[in-house]
Structures are given as C-alpha cells and as structure tokens.
Amino acid sequence: MAEDWLEQIHWSEGLVPVIAQESGSGRVLTLAWANREALALTRQTGEAHYWSRSRGKLWHKGEESGHVQKVRAIHADCDRDVVLLEVEQAGGIACHTGRHSCFFYELRGGAWTETEPVLKDPHAIYRK
Amino acid sequence: MAEDWLEQIHWSEGLVPVIAQESGSGRVLTLAWANREALALTRQTGEAHYWSRSRGKLWHKGEESGHVQKVRAIHADCDRDVVLLEVEQAGGIACHTGRHSCFFYELRGGAWTETEPVLKDPHAIYRK
Numbered sequence: 001m002a003e004d005w006l007e008q009i010h011w012s013e014g015l016v017p018v019i020a021q022e023s024g025s026g027r028v029l030t031l032a033w034a035n036r037e038a039l040a041l042t043r044q045t046g047e048a049h050y051w052s053r054s055r056g057k058l059w060h061k062g063e064e065s066g067h068v069q070k071v072r073a074i075h076a077d078c079d080r081d082v083v084l085l086e087v088e089q090a091g092g093i094a095c096h097t098g099r100h101s102c103f104f105y106e107l108r109g110g111a112w113t114e115t116e117p118v119l120k121d122p123h124a125i126y127r128k
Numbered sequence: 129m130a131e132d133w134l135e136q137i138h139w140s141e142g143l144v145p146v147i148a149q150e151s152g153s154g155r156v157l158t159l160a161w162a163n164r165e166a167l168a169l170t171r172q173t174g175e176a177h178y179w180s181r182s183r184g185k186l187w188h189k190g191e192e193s194g195h196v197q198k199v200r201a202i203h204a205d206c207d208r209d210v211v212l213l214e215v216e217q218a219g220g221i222a223c224h225t226g227r228h229s230c231f232f233y234e235l236r237g238g239a240w241t242e243t244e245p246v247l248k249d250p251h252a253i254y255r256k
Contacts, residue, residue, distance in 0.1 A: 026154025031210045077230040082159040084231045102205040
C-alpha cells in the first residue's frame with residue numbers, strides 16, 4: 001500500500017524521465033532517469049536519486065561533487081509517465097560541466113551557442 | 129550544413145525528449161518527444177511539433193485544440209540529448225485534460241494529488 005504511488009507511475013522499461021526544476025528561479029536544471037529504487041530513495045531521503053543509464057547504476061546526484069538536489073516537491077504529469085522534482089540545487093551547480101543548468105545551449109542562427117558561464121572548473125569539482 | 133544543429137542532437141532511436149517551459153511563468157507545461165522532422169518543423173514554423181509515440185505520427189501540438197505552443201527559444205542540454213523549448217501557450221492550456229500544465233499531480237502524504245483546476249472541459253476542446 002505504502003508504495004502505491006510508485007506503481008501508479010507508467011514505467012518504460014523500468015525507467016521514467018525526471019525533470020529537476022529549481023525552486024524560486026524556475027530554471028530547468030537537468031533531465032535524468034529514475035527507476036523505482038531511485039524514486040523511492042528520492043522521497044525517503046529528500047535528495048534526488050537517479051538511475052545512470054551510461055553507468056548502469058543507481059546515482060545519488062551530488063555523491064561525488066557535493067552538488068546534491070534537495071527535493072521540495074515531487075510532481076507527475078497527466079499520464080504519470082514523467083516526474084518533475086522541485087529542488088534546491090546545492091552549490092548552485094547542476095551540470096557536470098560546472099554550469100548552473102545543463103540547458104546552456106541555445107539555438108541561435110542555426111548553431112548551438114553556449115549561453116552560460118562555467119562557475120567552477122569540473123576538475124576542481126570532481127577531484128578525488 | 130543548414131541542418132548541422134539537428135545532427136548534433138544525440139537521438140535515441142530517432143527521438144529526443146522535449147520539455148516545453150512557459151515564457152514568463154517558468155512553468156513546465158509538457159514533456160513530449162520529437163524526431164528530426166518534428167524539430168526541424170518546430171524551428172521553421174515557430175510552433176512546437178512533436179512525434180506522437182502513441183499514435184506513431186507527426187503531431188503539430190494544438191492542431192485539433194488550437195492550443196499551439198509558440199516557440200520563443202530552443203535550448204539543449206550539455207549532452208544534447210534533451211531539448212527545452214521556451215514557449216507561449218495558446219489558450220493557456222497545455223494539457224489534454226484542459227489544465228494549464230500537464231504536471232498537475234503532486235505527491236502528498238504518499239498519494240498523487242491533483243493540484244490544478246480544469247480550465248476547460250476536454251469535450252469542448254476536442255469536439256469536431
């Protein structure tokens with residue numbers, strides 16, 4: 001019963017796309033994917049967890065960088081096949097490139113153009 | 129050359145997820161999917177076009193309802209495998225249920241709870 005909400009998600013091959021939107025600014029920061037475990041952990045811990053498709057494993061966002069996403073609310077769309085997290089972004093950096101948002105390209109004159117500065121060198125973010 | 133930007137998208141089985149975010153309010157309205165043709169038409173016409181996975185065909189959003197999405201900007205994320213459209217939503221209704229946004233469920237007390245009113249009866253929206 002407690003996990004009814006998870007069963008009401010329409011999973012696609014066990015995954016659902018998850019948009020993270022920043023509280024306050026309304027900026028869309030990231031789109032990642034979650035499986036049941038990741039979404040359950042997101043709710044339990046109040047920090048965004050995803051399923052890394054490239055690494056094939058559970059991913060606690062910020063586990064290396066410290067740039068966790070504190071979850072203020074969990075939304076779903078009409079078909080319940082997309083999840084939207086309302087988050088506070090630790091460090092103000094969501095992107096592995098060191099930018100605030102992952103959506104830093106804009107199509108201008110037919111070319112993808114970078115529109116956001118790198119706030120922190122990725123080498124400094126991910127050094128061991 | 130003219131369509132380099134399309135080739136720089138990382139397509140997944142020919143599709144890319146597309147988030148539509150409302151200019152001004154910052155509300156996330158919809159997440160849908162586009163193929164090359166849909167994204168090219170989105171740019172050419174200035175109105176959002178998608179690929180309907182359920183119907184298996186090109187979908188000019190608003191073609192039946194009139195609730196087109198006027199595109200103000202086209203963004204992409206760091207991996208260029210997600211597109212974000214900045215849109216003005218005709219009629220103020222993005223969702224086929226007659227609501228402003230498709231993201232009208234919020235997880236409250238472990239249950240998906242509706243948080244937005246129906247602005248227009250879907251039968252009135254889609255009547256022939």
